[in-house]
Every structure is written in structure tokens, then in C-alpha cells.
Amino acid sequence: MSPIASSNAPLVSVIVPCYNYATFVADTLRSVLTQDYPNFELIVVDDGSSDNSVEVIEATLAQEQVNSLVRRVEFIRQKNAGVSAALNTGLEHAHGVFVATFDADDLMPAGRLAVQLAYLQAHPEVGCLGGGAVRIDEHGVLLPKKDKKRAVRRYDFSQVLAAALVVGGNIAVYRRDAMDLAGRYDPNIKIQDFQMTLKVAEAGFFVDILPEVVTLYRKHDGSLSKNYKAEYRYGLEVIAPYATHPQYESAKARLITKALRMAVVYDKSFGWSLIRQVPLRLWDKQLLKRLRHLLLKKPKTAAKETLQ
Numbered sequence: 001m002s003p004i005a006s007s008n009a010p011l012v013s014v015i016v017p018c019y020n021y022a023t024f025v026a027d028t029l030r031s032v033l034t035q036d037y038p039n040f041e042l043i044v045v046d047d048g049s050s051d052n053s054v055e056v057i058e059a060t061l062a063q064e065q066v067n068s069l070v071r072r073v074e075f076i077r078q079k080n081a082g083v084s085a086a087l088n089t090g091l092e093h094a095h096g097v098f099v100a101t102f103d104a105d106d107l108m109p110a111g112r113l114a115v116q117l118a119y120l121q122a123h124p125e126v127g128c129l130g131g132g133a134v135r136i137d138e139h140g141v142l143l144p145k146k147d148k149k150r151a152v153r154r155y156d157f158s159q160v161l162a163a164a165l166v167v168g169g170n171i172a173v174y175r176r177d178a179m180d181l182a183g184r185y186d187p188n189i190k191i192q193d194f195q196m197t198l199k200v201a202e203a204g205f206f207v208d209i210l211p212e213v214v215t216l217y218r219k220h221d222g223s224l225s226k227n228y229k230a231e232y233r234y235g236l237e238v239i240a241p242y243a244t245h246p247q248y249e250s251a252k253a254r255l256i257t258k259a260l261r262m263a264v265v266y267d268k269s270f271g272w273s274l275i276r277q278v279p280l281r282l283w284d285k286q287l288l289k290r291l292r293h294l295l296l297k298k299p300k301t302a303a304k305e306t307l308q
Contacts, residue, residue, distance in 0.1 A: 009039040011071070012117055012173070013096030016044045017086035018104035022053040024218060025104045026060040031216075032102065033068040037113035040100075041072040043090045048080030053104075083169075084185035084192040091184065099176050101169040101193075107216035115212055116173045127178030127205025128197055130167040131214030153209040157201040161239065162247035164254035166194045167207060170215040178205045191234045198238060228262035229270065235259075253282040260290040265300050 014032050018025050032042055044061070046054050057075060065073050074093055078086065087101060098120060102108060116129050132150075155165055169192065182199035185192050201207050235255040242248050256274045263271035271294050278287060 008121070009037065010097040010117070010121070011095060012037065012040045012098040012100055012113060013090075013094035013176075014040055014042050014100045014102055014113075015087060015090035015094060016042070016102050016104050017047055017083050017090065018044060018049060018053050018057065019047040019080065019083070019086070020049045020051045020053060021104040022049070022051045022056045023105075025053055026056050027107060028102070028104050029057065029060045030064050031108040033064045033070055034110065035108065035113045036069065036111055037117060038069055040070060040113060041074070041094070041096060042070050043074045043076065043093050045076045045078065045086040045090050047078060047083065047086040082187055082190055084189060084195075085187040087169075087192055088184045088187065091179070094176070097176055098173055099179060100173045102215075103168075103170040105218045106170045107218070109213060109216060112214045113173075116210070116214060119208070119210060120173060120175060123206075123208065124175075125206050126208045127175045127182075127200040127203065128167050128207045129173045129210065130171045130208070131210040131212050133168070133171055133215045133217045134213050135217050150211040152211065155201065155207045155209075157198075157204075158245075158247055160198055160201040160207055161242055161245060162250040162254075164194070164235070164239070164251045164258070165197055165207065166191075167197045167209070168215075169193045170217060172196075174200060175205065178203055189234050189237050191231055191238065194235060195238045198242075228259045228266075232256070232259040232274075249279065250282060253278045253287070257284075257287050257290060260287075260294070264290055264293040265297050268294060268299055 016028065016032065029044070044057055046057060054077060061073055061075060076089055076093065078089055091099065098117060100113065116131065120126060120129055155163070172193065174196070178200045179196070181203040182196065186195060189195055197207060232255055236252070239248060239251045239255070242251070256278055260271055260274055263274060275291060275294065
């Protein structure tokens with residue numbers, strides 16, 4: 001991975017929302033500040049953390065930005081309002097032609113910004129660009145991963161909706177004018193990545209996914225998706241405006257399949273109520289796998305709903 005020539009490098013704003021990630025946020029910020037892209041700014045928004053995230057952020061920024069290529073650093077503190085609201089705050093302070101959102105518990109691989117920005121400059125029709133992710137544990141050690149050989153994948157709005165495609169905040173870089181056309185994040189909908197992926201595609205831009213790894217996703221207790229009922233409910237809210245679209249039922253089926261991953265072990269009654277809603281024409285291998293787990297897996301204690 002090599003940086004883009006400075007004279008051709010548009011400004012990219014990296015927005016990092018943080019809520020109670022004092023354990024991980026220092027490593028996250030270091031991974032951003034050591035990027036070799038020659039023209040980026042960093043905006044950190046603490047969303048009312050009750051741990052010592054603020055102190056960790058302040059100390060890390062003071063220490064690490066000295067030797068960084070970063071053009072500008074801004075740290076904002078606000079009362080807890082959720083990730084979507086924190087990202088909106090970051091956007092209000094962002095000056096970049098492009099916007100990269102990033103989670104405060106993950107790591108940005110070296111050269112990541114350079115790779116994605118080079119692609120976006122060469123493809124002005126792309127409004128949202130994702131990539132690959134590999135998992136790491138709490139200590140930053142790589143976890144086992146199947147090596148999947150893929151090419152660049154492209155989606156238009158109809159395809160994004162049909163797949164209920166989510167370009168996660170830890171892998172996404174957006175064209176700022178695409179975000180402006182799409183509108184800000186709805187702070188009442190807590191799954192911010194899904195809504196922005198859809199809105200950017202609906203605004204007329206393509207969504208592309210690169211095969212390159214652009215984030216190291218940290219797997220820890222706080223990151224486990226145990227809030228499946230809330231996520232499903234918010235997912236339905238995201239797709240509600242498109243209820244008359246031909247791909248709406250496909251989108252709902254994908255949301256059900258995702259929710260079933262946890263429901264098959266934590267709430268089988270809820271799982272059965274979900275699976276009955278999927279028309280037979282939309283059943284696929286993944287849903288059949290969920291059905292098998294629903295029949296065979298032993299139930300566990302219900303997961304606590306703590307979606308911020």
C-alpha cells in the first residue's frame with residue numbers, strides 16, 4: 001500500500017465516535033494517526049462515556065499527533081445520544097471531500113486510507129466504499145479466518161436493498177456530496193451503517209466493496225451482537241420507507257436471517273415467529289441453516305438487550 005501523491009490528495013475526514021471504549025480507543029487512534037495518507041483530519045466524538053475514555057483520548061491525541069501526517073485533530077464531548085447522533089456531530093465539524101467513519105474499538109491497517117481514497121478518486125460514481133475485515137481478539141491477535149478470493153463487488157440501490165447490505169462504519173469511506181444528498185443519520189435509528197448505506201445508494205451512487213482488508217475488527221464481549229431483537233426492529237425501520245419497492249420482501253428476509261443467528265439459541269419462540277414470515281420463494285441456504293439450528297441447538301439464557 002502506497003500513499004497518494006500529496007498534490008493530488010483530497011482531504012478526508014476520519015470520524016471516530018466513542019462510548020465507553022477506554023480499553024481500546026488508544027490503539028484505535030494510534031492506528032488512524034499513523035496512516036500514510038498525506039491529507040486527513042481526525043474528529044473524535046465522545047458520546048457521554050461514563051468510563052475514563054475522555055482522559056485516554058486526550059492523552060493519546062496529545063502524544064501521537066506530533067509525529068502524524070494528520071492535518072487537524074478535533075476532540076468533541078457531548079451528552080450520550082447514540083452513535084448516529086455522534087456521527088452527525090462529527091459531520092458538522094468535518095471539512096473533508098471524503099468521510100471515513102471508524103469504530104473506537106477496531107484497528108485501521110497501515111495504508112488503508114490511501115487504498116480507498118485512490119479507488120474513490122478513480123471512480124466518481126461510487127458514493128460508499130467498503131472492503132474486507134479480519135477479526136482480532138481483545139489483545140489484537142488475529143483470529144482464524146477463511147481466505148476468500150474476491151473481486152470488487154458493486155451494488156446499485158435495488159441490489160443494496162435486496163441484500164440488506166450494510167457497509168460497516170469500520171470499513172466505510174463516503175463521498176461527502178453523496179452523504180449531503182442522502183441527508184444526515186436519523187438519531188432515532190441506532191443502526192447507523194445500514195441507513196447510510198441505503199440512503200447513499202438511493203441518492204444515485206454505487207456502493208462498491210473492495211477485496212482488500214481495510215479494518216481489523218476486534219471481537220470482545222462488548223461487540224457481540226446480542227441485541228438482535230433491537231437490531232431487527234431498527235432494521236425494519238430503516239427499510240420501512242421502501243415498503244412498496246419490489247425488493248422490500250427480500251430485504252426483510254435478509255434481516256430475519258440475521259436476527260435468527262441469535263434467536264435460534266436465545267429465544268426459539270421468537271425465532272419461529274420470524275421464520276414463518278419468509279415466503280418460500282425467498283428461502284436460501286443460509287435460512288435453511290438457521291432452520292436446522294432452530295431445530296437442533298439447545299436454548300441458552302436470553303441475552304440482555306443493551307443496544308446504545
